[in-house]
Amino acid sequence: MCGAALFSLVLVLAFRGFLLTSQIHKHLRYFFLAIFLTAACELPRYLIFTIDGAYTSRVAYALHMLAGLFYFFSLSIVCYMWSCIVNLGPISSWLYSKTGLIAANVFLGSILIGACAACITASSLSAFFHSDLFILFVAQEIVQSLLYTAGLTLYGVSMIYKLK
Numbered sequence: 765m766c767g768a769a770l771f772s773l774v775l776v777l778a779f780r781g782f783l784l785t786s787q788i789h790k791h792l793r794y795f796f797l798a799i800f801l802t803a804a805c806e807l808p809r810y811l812i813f814t815i816d817g818a819y820t821s822r823v824a825y826a827l828h829m830l831a832g833l834f835y836f837f838s839l840s841i842v843c844y845m846w847s848c849i850v851n852l853g854p855i856s857s858w859l860y861s862k863t864g865l866i867a868a869n870v871f872l873g874s875i876l877i878g879a880c881a882a883c884i885t886a887s888s889l890s891a892f893f894h895s896d897l898f899i900l901f902v903a904q905e906i907v908q909s910l911l912y913t914a915g916l917t918l919y920g921v922s923m924i925y926k927l928k
Contacts, residue, residue, distance in 0.1 A: 805831035
């Protein structure tokens with residue numbers, strides 16, 4: 765029940781943020797849209813669990829994985845906005861450039877589409893969790909998220925030092 769309430773709140777706040785953000789601030793509008801889509805994809809999982817008391821829906825889990833893509837897209841927007849302010853070097857500049865972030869999102873999205881299809885067509889959610897595609901998806905998502913979260917941390921620390 766708490767998950768459903770939390771994601772409902774995020775859904776409303778993201779929608780409000782999207783509506784209140786000027787057309788001029790496209791990156792911010794995309795950020796709120798991505799957070800809205802994240803919450804919209806997470807919500808069915810919690811609603812089904814609240815109603816059924818069990819977690820066996822392959823469609824709800826596929827939506828949960830899709831939410832990860834929208835969340836990473838929102839993280840990418842923050843990475844890009846910060847990279848325009850702080851330069852951490854040539855490798856970081858490419859990773860957090862518009863091209864690098866698009867490539868990372870397309871790469872994640874490609875694996876994710878395959879994983880979602882495998883999840884929906886699996887005989888059960890448990891069978892999907894024991895598949896090689898699930899392991900690949902989780903490993904790729906961990907590496908990618910750690911890489912970009914580490915970059916955000918470095919950008920944040922660098923901005924603090926610049927402000928001092």
